[in-house]
Amino acid sequence: MKICFAVLLILAVLAIVESRWRRHRRHHHSKHHHSKHGSSKQVSTGSQGGNHDMNNWDFFMLVQQWPLSSCEKENVTHEHTCVIPKYVDGWTLHGLWPSTNVEKNYPTECTNEKFDPEEVRDLKPRMLKYWPNMFVDSDKNHFWAHEYEKHGTCAESVPGFKTEHEFFNSALNLRDEHDIGNILASQEITPRDQPYEGSDLNDALNKELGKTGCVQCQKIKDIGYVISAAVVCLSKSKEVIDCPYCEHKCLDEDKVYYQPIRG
Numbered sequence: 652m653k654i655c656f657a658v659l660l661i662l663a664v665l666a667i668v669e670s671r672w673r674r675h676r677r678h679h680h681s682k683h684h685h686s687k688h689g690s691s692k693q694v695s696t697g698s699q700g701g702n703h704d705m706n707n708w709d710f711f712m713l714v715q716q717w718p719l720s721s722c723e724k725e726n727v728t729h730e731h732t733c734v735i736p737k738y739v740d741g742w743t744l745h746g747l748w749p750s751t752n753v754e755k756n757y758p759t760e761c762t763n764e765k766f767d768p769e770e771v772r773d774l775k776p777r778m779l780k781y782w783p784n785m786f787v788d789s790d791k792n793h794f795w796a797h798e799y800e801k802h803g804t805c806a807e808s809v810p811g812f813k814t815e816h817e818f819f820n821s822a823l824n825l826r827d828e829h830d831i832g833n834i835l836a837s838q839e840i841t842p843r844d845q846p847y848e849g850s851d852l853n854d855a856l857n858k859e860l861g862k863t864g865c866v867q868c869q870k871i872k873d874i875g876y877v878i879s880a881a882v883v884c885l886s887k888s889k890e891v892i893d894c895p896y897c898e899h900k901c902l903d904e905d906k907v908y909y910q911p912i913r914g
């Protein structure tokens with residue numbers, strides 16, 4: 652009886668030590684892989700809980716950013732020195748992210764493939780204009796490598812996204828098809844110096860999509876709320892669907908700046 656008890660006690664202690672060790676490792680792991688690309692914090696700060704399964708997701712988030720706001724934010728927080736390239740004059744891609752219906756629970760790094768710039772050589776002019784890394788203090792390829800390795804590898808289970816080249820090509824095509832600048836302009840929302848009502852922005856996107864999209868706002872010191880990004884949710888067959896959630900959603904009652912990029 653006594654021996655039995657002692658064995659149980661040892662097992663219990665081992666179980667506790669083991670689970671602590673695991674937690675510790677997981678914490679390290681997610682910290683290590685946490686994006687250095689500051690603006691991805693806008694939407695992707697969740698801890699991923701170790702999902703690396705390319706079959707375990709529900710829809711794509713097509714995330715575009717308004718370069719001015721993203722850049723201003725980085726400059727103000729001093730996370731990065733951010734410069735909008737001369738040839739960028741519209742909405743740019745942040746990424747195309749396999750996502751689940753549960754917020755912050757999305758797969759990452761589903762294969763060990765590394766970004767190879769040679770594979771997307773022919774796409775480079777489009778990538779520079781529509782998917783630029785604006786951080787002058789990080790490697791030119793860093794943003795693409797991060798987006799592909801973290802998110803792109805998880806899209807490989809879907810036709811049209813099976814290789815690095817397919818992933819970038821499809822993402823660029825989807826951006827063209829759902830260009831947020833065009834979508835807002837169709838509802839007479841164009842960059843200007845006076846702020847918009849948050850509701851104008853939300854309504855414009857939803858009306859044009861015919862589905863619920865997601866307009867994201869950030870508060871920037873000395874400016875106020877700015878439109879920072881917008882998400883279009885797409886099924887695996889690339890049809891627009893209602894977004895199941897919206898992080899950093901612009902509130903209808905907020906005054907929101909959508910300011911022109913001055914070259």
Ligand SMILES: *[C@@H]1O[C@H](CO)[C@@H](O)[C@H](O)[C@H]1NC(C)=O
Nearest residue numbers: 719722723726732733734735
């Ligand atoms: C950010 O700061 C850099 C360096 O001071 C500057 O060149 C750039 O124009 C700033 N970008 C924005 C969008 O304010």
